[in-house]
Structure formats: C-alpha cells, structure tokens
Amino acid sequence: MIQFKKNNNLSKNTVFDAKKDTTISLTQCIKCSAKLEDSKIIGSLGVCFYCGYHFKQPARQRIESICDKDSFVELNSNIVSANILDFPDYCTKLENARKASQEEEAVVCGLCTIKGFKVAIFVMEPNFMLGSMGIVVGEKITDLFEHALENELPVVGFTVSGGARMQEGILSLMQMAKISGAVKRHSDAGHLYLCILTNPTTGGVTASFAMGADIILAEPFALIGFAGPRVIEQTTRNRLPEGFQQSDFILEKGFVDDIVERKAQKKYIAKALLLHSYRKELMYDSI
Numbered sequence: 001m002i003q004f005k006k007n008n009n010l011s012k013n014t015v016f017d018a019k020k021d022t023t024i025s026l027t028q029c030i031k032c033s034a035k036l037e038d039s040k041i042i043g044s045l046g047v048c049f050y051c052g053y054h055f056k057q058p059a060r061q062r063i064e065s066i067c068d069k070d071s072f073v074e075l076n077s078n079i080v081s082a083n084i085l086d087f088p089d090y091c092t093k094l095e096n097a098r099k100a101s102q103e104e105e106a107v108v109c110g111l112c113t114i115k116g117f118k119v120a121i122f123v124m125e126p127n128f129m130l131g132s133m134g135i136v137v138g139e140k141i142t143d144l145f146e147h148a149l150e151n152e153l154p155v156v157g158f159t160v161s162g163g164a165r166m167q168e169g170i171l172s173l174m175q176m177a178k179i180s181g182a183v184k185r186h187s188d189a190g191h192l193y194l195c196i197l198t199n200p201t202t203g204g205v206t207a208s209f210a211m212g213a214d215i216i217l218a219e220p221f222a223l224i225g226f227a228g229p230r231v232i233e234q235t236t237r238n239r240l241p242e243g244f245q246q247s248d249f250i251l252e253k254g255f256v257d258d259i260v261e262r263k264a265q266k267k268y269i270a271k272a273l274l275l276h277s278y279r280k281e282l283m284y285d286s287i
C-alpha cells in the first residue's frame with residue numbers, strides 16, 4: 001500500500017528567512033495585549049518583551065536557536081503526504097499548509113550538535129495544520145529514533161500539535177503505536193530522550209511520544225493535555241479548575257519535570273546530555 005510519496009524536486013534544506021519580509025507587521029500578545037513588531041518577536045525567540053508569553057515558534061527558528069551554528073543536517077525532508085483516503089479538500093489543505101509554513105510537513109527531523117553534543121532532533125511545525133500527526137510525521141519521527149538507536153544518539157524533541165490528523169483517519173492514529181514502539185526500543189538500549197512540550201501539545205501526540213520521554217519539559221504558558229478544556233467541560237458538565245492544562249498546573253500534578261523558558265532551553269538540554277554521559281568524545285567529527 002502506498003502511504004506517502006516522495007517529492008525529489010524539493011530543496012533538502014529549506015531555511016526560514018524572516019528577513020525576506022520587508023513589511024512591518026504587528027502581533028498582539030495574547031496575554032498582555034501589547035502590540036509587538038514581528039521582526040522583534042523573532043529577535044527575542046518569539047517571547048513577549050513585556051510579560052514573557054511564548055508565541056508559537058516556527059520549526060526553523062527553533063532549530064536555529066537550539067542547534068549549534070551550521071550543525072543541523074536534515075533527514076527525510078523529501079517525504080510528503082498524499083491524500084490516500086480521498087478525504088475531501090485534503091489536497092488543498094496540504095497545499096495551504098505548505099504555503100503558510102514554508103515546510104513540506106508538520107515536523108522537521110535531523111542531526112545536530114547542541115553545545116557540542118551530538119543529538120538526533122525533531123521539531124514540530126505549528127504553522128503546518130497545527131502540527132497535526134499524519135503518516136509522514138509518524139514515519140519521520142520513527143525513522144529518527146531508529147537512526148538514533150543505530151548511532152547511539154540521544155533524541156531531543158519539540159512538540160506542538162492539535163493531535164492526530166483527521167484527514168488520514170485511523171492511519172494517523174496508528175502512528176501513536178508506531179512511534180511509541182521506536183521510542184521504547186531506543187529507551188531499552190539505554191539512550192536518553194528529552195522532550196519539550198510547547199503550546200499547544202494535545203491529542204494523540206500527548207498520548208504517545210510526547211509523554212514517553214525520559215525528561216519531559218514544558219514551555220511557560222503552554223496548554224498540554226489530551227482533549228481540550230472546552231470538550232472536557234461539555235462532556236463532564238463540570239467547571240474546570242483555574243489554569244487547568246497549563247504548564248504550571250501540570251507541573252504541580254507531576255506530569256512534567258520542569259518548566260523551562262525558551263532562552264534557557266539550550267543550556268538546560270546540554271546539562272541533561274552531560275549528566276547522562278553523552279560525553280563530547282561520543283560526538284561525530286563530521287558535523
């Protein structure tokens with residue numbers, strides 16, 4: 001069965017270049033309502049200068065800020081989704097998502113160094129159907145874990161997702177088991193998996209590989225859960241406590257290990273790698 005097609009015409013390393021946009025556009029902070037210039041938000045790693053709210057950050061910007069300069073090498077950039085169930089308007093939605101995100105899929109995977117430590121890394125893309133998980137996302141992340149297992153590398157992941165991609169039906173739900181299997185094999189071999197949950201991380205992604213990490217971190221103000229608060233309230237007919245499913249709340253309940261601000265994440269990850277014996281002598285020389 002053909003589950004996805006490969007498009008060999010795509011550039012292997014599409015780099016998000018904010019400088020191309022010369023018009024000044026403003027974004028209003030959801031938390032404090034301050035109006036901020038988009039270019040300045042990018043300069044501050046997508047964090048509001050006034051209240052510290054963390055905006056959704058495109059995958060390439062995140063890679064640029066987390067990976068050591070020029071160390072990122074992308075894997076499987078040429079796998080793209082196909083409308084295998086003939087779901088109405090899915091092809092148009094995919095095309096729009098590609099335009100909106102400048103990415104070919106909802107996750108970017110590759111190898112890089114972080115403060116000198118060699119890692120396999122995946123970063124989900126919020127502007128591609130809100131990081132929804134279809135067959136290609138499942139295949140790319142599974143392949144990354146398999147590559148990491150083969151090469152004895154830790155995995156660092158950044159999640160942002162509305163959950164499984166409904167246009168791919170049960171095939172998207174199957175990715176939960178597929179990725180979780182790869183995470184388990186990587187874990188059984190004694191390798192570290194560190195995952196940073198960003199706003200929002202929900203649905204099948206939360207219910208599988210996002211919560212399967214050895215170290216689970218969250219960004220400030222991130223919504224993290226399975227079903228959204230509105231759905232839970234409507235189903236249970238109960239009022240939810242204040243801050244339900246927000247980072248602080250789930251840290252208190254023990255679902256995540258720590259909340260780490262974006263500007264501190266690179267150092268935090270490097271410390272975790274050092275503590276888990278990913279010594280510099282284990283690094284590849286080629287990157």
Ligand SMILES: [Zn+2]
Binds near residue numbers: 031033050051052053
């Ligand atoms: Zn703000």
